Each structure stands twice: as structure tokens, then as C-alpha cells.
Amino acid sequence: MLDPHILLASASPRRSELLTQIGVRFAQLPVDIDESQNPGESPVDYVSRMAVEKAQSGWARQTGLLPALGADTTVVCGEQIFGKPVDQQDALNMLSRLSGATHQVLSAVAICRGDELAFRLSKTSVRFRSISSAECLSYWQTGEPIDKAGAYGIQGMGAVFVADIEGSYSGVVGLPLAQTAELLNLFKIPVWQTLEP
Numbered sequence: 001m002l003d004p005h006i007l008l009a010s011a012s013p014r015r016s017e018l019l020t021q022i023g024v025r026f027a028q029l030p031v032d033i034d035e036s037q038n039p040g041e042s043p044v045d046y047v048s049r050m051a052v053e054k055a056q057s058g059w060a061r062q063t064g065l066l067p068a069l070g071a072d073t074t075v076v077c078g079e080q081i082f083g084k085p086v087d088q089q090d091a092l093n094m095l096s097r098l099s100g101a102t103h104q105v106l107s108a109v110a111i112c113r114g115d116e117l118a119f120r121l122s123k124t125s126v127r128f129r130s131i132s133s134a135e136c137l138s139y140w141q142t143g144e145p146i147d148k149a150g151a152y153g154i155q156g157m158g159a160v161f162v163a164d165i166e167g168s169y170s171g172v173v174g175l176p177l178a179q180t181a182e183l184l185n186l187f188k189i190p191v192w193q194t195l196e197p
Contacts, residue, residue, distance in 0.1 A: 002025055004026045005024065005025045005189045006025075006026045006027075006066055006111070006184070006187075007028075007029045007066045007067070007069065008027070008068075009031045009054045009055055009059075009069060009070045010030060010070065011028070012071075014173050014174040014175070018170055018175040018177060018180075019175070021177070022180075022181060022191045022192070024189065024190075027066070029062060031054050031070070033050075033053050033054060035050060035083075042079075043074060043104075044121065046081065047073070047074045047106040047107070047121070048108045050108065051109055052108075052117065054070025054071065055068045055110040055111055055112035058070055058112070059112040065114075067187050067189065068111065068112050069110070069183075070110045070112070071108065071110070071175050072107070073105065073106070073107040073149055073172070074105070074106050074107075075094075075105055075149045075150030076103060076104040076105070076106060077094075077097050077098060077101070077104075077150075082094050082150040083149055084147055085146065085151045088140055090151070091140050092133070092137065092140060094150055094151040095131060095152065098128045098150065098161075099128055099130050100130040100131075101128060102164075103125075103126055103128070104124065104126075105124045105126055105167070105172045107122045107124070107168065107172070107176045108120070109122075109179055109180050109183060111187050113187060116187070118187075119183070120183055121179070122168045124167025124168050124169075124172050125164075125166040125167055126162060126164070126165050126167075126172060127162070127165070128162060129162075129163040131161055139158065144157050145158070153173075154173060
């Protein structure tokens, strides 16, 4: 196993796949932080704070000195944040609200190394076609929406609802790669790594 260059402070398999896609050598170190939205906190401030706190928590929890990368993605409809659904009815309500409308997906990424901290934010507009209540229920029953912000996964079966996207596809999946690569470059962490040491 080659030595990692960075810690991914997340348990997300999607973020892991995206980092692997661009050839980053990393170790995964899930963190557990309070993800409650502060009173009066805007969606942009919320998602940025989450990414920063995850990166800082990852840095603090490790035994070495690797930079830690934290990320957070949220779906915003109007000014309301759609997180992961708490149950079936919550998911159906979210999908019904997203049906036939355009929503924003905010995806923030941060890297922390001691006192060094930097973050970037991606904003993507996603337009859904109209979805019937029967489709929403059938989609819920696939199990895919359970752990997804906004109750859908664009990289999975939920892609059939997406009529149009303007912005970062990888940001909607969970890690905006252009912004991530910018931060990795800032911290001199290589991408495009081959399997050779």
C-alpha cells in the first residue's frame, strides 16, 4: 500500500471514488461532528462551516501530520436546506418539492493542515422534470434516497429525474473536483498519481 498524501475526513464512498478518479493517494478517516444548522445561518455559510469543521476534526483526530480534507454537500430549494431524509414521508415531500423545479446544490470542500486552512465552494443549478407521486414512491423503495441530501442521487437511479444541470456534476455527487484540485494544488498534494511509488 502506497503512503497517502492526505486524509479524507469522510465515510462517503462517493467522495472516496471521486478522489480515486483524479489519482489522489489518501487514507479515509470518518469524523463525527454536529451537523445542525445554526439559527439564522444561510445555506452557503452552513455548508462552508460543515466542510471546514470536518477538515479540522480530521486533522485533530489523526496521529500523523497529513493534511485533512473535509467536504459537505447540501440541496437548497428556495432558502430551505434539504438534508438526508429522516423517513419515507420526508423523502417523498422533498422529491415532490423538487419535481418540475430548479434547485441549487451547494458543495464545499476544505483542507486543514495545522493553522493552514483553505476552502472552496461550488454552486450548481439542477432542474428536475415533473415526477409523479408513484415514481417518488417507487424511487424511495429502491433504498437509494435514504442517505442522500435532497433524497436523490444524481450518480444513481435518481439521474432519471434530472432534466438539466448547470455547474459541477461532481459537486452534486459530493465533491466538486475542479475546486478540490485547486485546493490540492495549493497544499502541493499531487493528483494524477500512477500505481508506482
